[in-house]
Amino acid sequence: MLEAAQPEDSTSQPPRNIAIPPLWSRDHSFLTNITFLKVLLWLVLLGLFVELEFGLAYFVLSLFYWMYVGTRGPEERKEGEKSAYSVFNPGCEAIQGTLTAEQLERELLLRPMEGR
Incomplete structure (x- = not known):
């Protein structure tokens, strides 16, 4: 029978015994x-x-x-953390990724973005 020749890889190392911490501390x-x-x-x-x-x-x-x-509650919010509701943020600032009415209107009417 013919056996496929396995190339010897000098860079391969035997698996190491890695200490895994217990799942239940x-x-x-x-x-x-x-x-x-x-x-x-x-x-x-x-x-x-x-x-x-x-x-x-x-x-x-x-x-x-x-x-x-x-x-x-609002007192549990971390320093600098913004609310998902823009009305609760200073200056009514929206968080990143919020869909605004202007963006929705621009996308529905296929208008170019401002500044481009």
């Missing part, structure tokens, strides 16, 4: 355990409220709570 597993316990408590309470025939109300109120907790 002590801090991460603690956070995960707390989150898991919160979800478990929510599910138990959901089951209780379903038995009391208030399951839908509990679920909807939970959604409102998660929306409230998930939003940041």
